[in-house]
Amino acid sequence: MFPQLFDTRPMRRSVDEALNWVVRNWGGELEAAAFPLLMLLSSIERLLIAIPWWAVIGILVGLAWLATRTWKLPLIVFVSLMFLGVMELWRDAMVTTALMLTATLTAIVISIPVGVWMSRSTRVRQIVTPVLDLMQTMPSFVYLIPTVMIFGPGKIPALLATIVYASPPLMRLTDLGLRNVDPAVMEASRAFGDTPTQRLFGVQIPLALPTILAGVNQTTMMALAMVVIASMIGAGGLGYQVLQGIGRLEVSRGLFAGLGIVVLAIVFDRITQAYGKRLQARFGLSEVR
């Protein structure tokens, strides 16, 4: 046995008490602060449910066609989405998609500026990188419990947990993309007397865009990976079906809802990847297939 060097109980107790204090004194304020996120999520959700199913399929198939200009990917997207409809998973799939889209949008808004900051300062990068490691490796239940204590079970803690888990790859890849911009191009821009803002938006971000888009792709995938855990605290959607399937030992329900998540992942993964490839081809970094 490892010897007890000192009594850690006061330390633990103070952490618990601090959380309780926050819940008691700041719960309302924090809930109000998270309200815009909830609004965003529920309006996306309402919108996706309000749009007729054939229109949703039409839009996604159209996006797939625009990204590839071949019929292979649109066909995959069409079959995948039809599967969701036929298996009576449409509404749940839309709820899950709304959660994923909200988390991804929020992650983009937060992560790209942080990534830009990381790319500009080695010190910021040294501080942020371990935090990102922590966000990705810390079991999500550890921060789910405090968020549930503060916000109560429901969509906000689910959304926050998804954002925490899904944003690190986008921050990392934004940082990487910006650092890897061809120094010769940066120097040329500098020689013409650019301002840092002109360089960022005119050179760095456009040239890093394929890498940043790969980060967005990773973020959507991570967000989908969180849906089952998110549904445990009231996110609903496909994850909830999986949970129910497990709870009732109804293997078919869990299996098909699980496949539904896979199908959504395939659809969004392939579409975002195709756009990344298209962008790279535009720069001449790789050939168009």
Add this chain to the structure above:
Amino acid sequence: MDVLGNTDLAIAMRGVTKIFGPDPQSALALMRKGKSKDEVQAETGHVVGLDDVTLDVEKGQIFVVMGLSGSGKSTLIRHVNRLIDPTSGEIVVDGADVTQMSLDQLRTFRRTQIAMVFQKFGLLPHRSVLDNVAYGLEIRGIKKAERLEKAAHWIHVVGLSGYEKVRPRQLSGGQQQRVGLARALAMDTEILLMDEAFSALDPLIRSGMQDQLIELQSSLNKTILFITHDFDEALKIGNRIAVLKDGAVQQVGKPEEIVLHPANEHIEEFVRDVNKARAIHVRTIMDRTNLEPCELMVPEDARCEDVLPLFAEHKWVGVANAEGKQIGQITAKQVITALARYSPDVPTQ
């Protein structure tokens, strides 16, 4: 008149030293005490990029800085628009000391007074050729219609009409460098910096670009600071040449001065392999006393290689100044003597 009291100088570098490393000032102090660069590097780990460089570039000149890789020539040219900050020394461009400029002044200076062409082109891959050429003007804040019009004009001048909508990666190396040249020319600055601008190109294309540059220079009359590792290129385009080795200037002079009187062994090595017929102007070796009429005249800036083929038909040719007045004449024998005399491998008597 500039702060140093010189008129007609576009660029003046005075004692410019650049030391790379974490604490350049202490390394500089060691050098001032008379330690050599190798000693400084061994003791402190600092690399000396430029060693007390002093250069004068007159307005309207093509001034070539020639040196092998690692000689510090790319470092040197980046000091002129302060892409690199010197450790010590003064760099005066058009009367203003670049080293004393605030960031804001420096930005204005780069936008309006100086333009640069790069060895690796430095084009924006996501923009069309037209937008690439307009980039410098965009930075300067010129309105869209005006900058696109100017860009189209310079694309035409460098011979890329029809490629406006194409992206850089779809062009060959030579074409990409024309885009880089057009982008710099579109800035319409007095001074043009060219960092090994033609070194990445095939020999034939390089030669074409050199001709084009000389032609452009005769109509635009800019000050061009040109960096190269190719001595032939330096001789072909340079009005004056500075030879750089290990960050220090070895010799500065007109092309034929360097060919005829190399200052040291290092320069002699370059001169040995050089095409002297290209380097030597006929006016430096012509006979100025004998002005008998002749069937054919060449301009005074003709080089030996230009008159050599004429001797198949003529015993001698006249040399005329800019007004067309004969100022001398030259025979095949004189040319042959001149070419032979300066070959160190060939015994003279």
